[in-house]
Amino acid sequence: MDSILLGGSALRVSRITLGTMTFGDQNTQQDANTQLDYALAQGINFIDTAEMYPVPPRAETVTRTETMLGHWIKTQARDRFVLASKVAGPRRGMHWIRGGPSGHDRDNIREAVHQSLQRLQTDYLDVLYLHWPERNVPMFGQYQFDPKAELDKDGHPMAWISIQTQLEVLDELVREGKVRAIGLSNEQPWGVMEFLRVAREQGLPRVAVLQNCYNLMNRGMEFGMTEVLYREGISLAAYSPLAFGHLTGKYVDDPATPGRVTLFLGYAQRYKKPGVPAAARAYTELARAHGLTPTQLALSFVYHRWFVGTTIIGATSLSQLQENIAAYQVRLSEAVLAEVEQLHLTMMNPAP
Template sequence: MDYRRLGRTDIEVSRVCLGTMTFGEQNTEAEAHAQLSLAHDHGITFIDAAEMYPVPPKPETQGLTERYVGSWLKATGLRDKLVLATKVVGAARDMKHIRNGSSRLNGANIRAAVEDSLVRLGTDRIDLYQLHWPDRKTTTFGQTTYVHEVDPEEVPIEATLDALAGLVEAGKIRAVGLSNETPWGAMRFLALAEQRGLPRVASIQNAYSLVNRTFEQGLAEIALREDCGLLPYSPLGGGTLTGKYLNGARPAGARMTLFTRFTRYNSAEALDAIGRYVALAREHGLDPAQMALAFVHRQPFVTSTIIGATSVEQLKQDLGGFDLVLSDAVLAGIEAIHRAIPSPCP
């Protein structure tokens, strides 16, 4: 396993991060513990969670992901050897069960969220604390057209950073990060941190995969020039780049068989592109999932790739993608498909 510094902090993370959003929904506590142990055995020291997890978010399961991670940390005693990341929800997205729907990124909500996460995780500090999505109205989760709309309740970015600064000073969080963020938002956070001596964001956690390369259009330059690297989630396009959903297939127990919320991967363009990428992998004797992960892993703006699985067998297979070096012929094939169908799943 390779390791890399997180932004300009003194925190070193493994180049692979274990995502945990299935813990408590598709995975039992025992299954979650098995995945965490397997990841640790393979040198993964970086774990990512969120207060709203598991997905899909529901009142009866909210917080189980962090609780399962916390019970594993308690059982293993490995807390000090790991980098633990979690997130606070942004402005309300039909989650009234979290703080009674009070989810603006102000001081009171952020402090309450941190305290609750610390309890569930069974730790006294969070290494990377991320804003799950912006407080302002913007393009997130598949929306491609920006419509400017000022929300009178929008929390200023400097107020959010002030709250995070207090938590850094108190030793409850070590570093801060963004998620589902735009180029303007990233630069605004960075500028305000520099101007006011506030915490500097160390990472951006956005979707990035063969079927969603929108990060390259503006954020990649920021990631590299500002040492604010990408923590890509959904590097397998919600599992679609494995090929298991092609031709209308819906395997028993698979995410898109169980849930209907992942519509961004179901358009005609998306299915066309996915089919082409899977065919390209097989043409070169590669596992489609491993090819997709290897493509993400090789990008210079990526700090650590977040992978999730619903079984240790899936996790083992995915880990093989990080040892794969893609040939020039495969890379040329990927670029040809990208030019024909650019980012069909933004």
């Protein structure tokens, strides 16, 4: 498996990351152990989790993923893999996470890391992400910035924890050896540049990795963010490369087929947009016309984009995981890539 240095850090990670957000809901402990063992055997050393997993987040399942992962971790040599987790922020109404975090302040970040380390049965995280910005930004299917969301019900500006304060807390954790590198997730270009500016001016930890959505139906990263990544030397960890299963072709063949879309109705609003079914069908037909599976087309496209450092994949079965990893060996021809671009120009970003 190919690998990269993660941003400006000393962490060398595989070009594929094993995502774990199904562990504890769709996958049992044995399923999780099997997937983790298989991934490591294939040269995948980067494991991604979060305190709020499994997904979709619910009060009755929250933190199960980290707990299950911890049972596996305690049987492993810790230096065999690179481990990332995430701190949830406010603005999403999940009161069952630490009583409903009020912000990315010192107490919330430190408490989240302390609890994650306990569940994961490890002394440190290789990467700690802020799971989403606490300030007002469009995310998770929203796509327009709304200045009105800056105001409370009385029309007064709402306060949010400064980026300098957030970085100072992260700096404490790095200095204490509890975190090795920091990352941002579901972040916007302004936020990335502001984190970099403050870090540079105040001598605080520099962002090494950005974890954002990127797939054939959501290429918003290409509007400005890729230049930031290139010029600032930040790695992208691309998530949702199969667009919640829409790019596997299974819902094209049978809209009622069992999967996350049919199991969790109303979740993942990003993929409820009106252009998604037509785009899924078009990419499915393109893949099959060239002797590829839709999964191969979708994953190979993301795996080999010049700005993608590592791609996060997840699976509910070992066979799915095997197919997803094997797709790394597929390289799309220039002819196929040209057709992808034509489709993109015709139906651009139906799932922003």
